[in-house]
Amino acid sequence: MLNEAITAKEVRLIGPAGETLGIMSSQKALETAYDRGMDLVMMAAQATPPVCKIMDYGKFCFDRDKREKEARRKQQTVELKEIQLSCRIDTHDFETKARHAVRFLTEGNKVRVVMKFKGREMSHQQIGQEVLENFKNACAEVGTVEKKPVLDGRFLSMVISPVKK
Numbered sequence: 001m002l003n004e005a006i007t008a009k010e011v012r013l014i015g016p017a018g019e020t021l022g023i024m025s026s027q028k029a030l031e032t033a034y035d036r037g038m039d040l041v042m043m044a045a046q047a048t049p050p051v052c053k054i055m056d057y058g059k060f061c062f063d064r065d066k067r068e069k070e071a072r073r074k075q076q077t078v079e080l081k082e083i084q085l086s087c088r089i090d091t092h093d094f095e096t097k098a099r100h101a102v103r104f105l106t107e108g109n110k111v112r113v114v115m116k117f118k119g120r121e122m123s124h125q126q127i128g129q130e131v132l133e134n135f136k137n138a139c140a141e142v143g144t145v146e147k148k149p150v151l152d153g154r155f156l157s158m159v160i161s162p163v164k165k
Contacts, residue, residue: 001042002057003030011052014043023049079109080159085135086116087127094131098138105143105162115149115156128156136160 001007006026013021013029016038024032026040029052033040039057042050081104083097101111113135115128132149139160147159 001045003033003040006030006040006042006050006052008042008050010049011042012047012049014051014053016054016056021054026052029054076108080112081109082112082114084114084116085131086118087121087124087131089131094134095138098135101135101139101160102142105139105160108162110146110162111139111143111160113158113160117154117156122154125151125156132156132158 008026010023011026011029012023013032015021016036021032030040033054036054038054040052041055041057041060043053044051081101083101085094085097089097101113104111113132115132117125117128121128129149136145136158141163143160143162145158146161147157149156149158
């Protein structure tokens with residue numbers, strides 16, 4: 001609450017530098033704030049008496065928004081990239097996809113590796129397990145397996161996350 005919106009009879013007043021000015025009526029606190037050319041802002045409404053502070057509310061909001069914007073800018077978003085393999089993948093194609101996965105992991109993204117089984121390939125799931133194991137070994141320096149290979153319908157998938165620095 002701000003200025004005239006404060007309805008408490010008595011408030012504990014804190015000055016702009018953080019010093020305690022004592023307990024006084026809200027009207028007198030409001031006059032004190034106006035005399036200094038600032039606003040009266042309620043900081044703790046549940047306290048008895050409520051705690052109010054004299055401050056420049058516009059500057060306070062500006063600084064708060066600036067801090068929040070800086071925090072949002074600093075946080076890192078992690079994307080989930082997907083790489084699809086098949087049982088009959090050739091060595092060069094495998095190496096190319098492994099290089100892509102290593103690049104994704106070094107950028108800080110997670111990688112979901114999906115092995116698709118078509119037709120009669122479902123009866124040879126151990127080949128898919130071996131290919132995923134080789135893929136895991138190819139990415140071992142920059143990533144660790146977060147989710148072990150799981151069969152979901154005709155897809156065998158695992159998730160690799162980047163190694164913490």
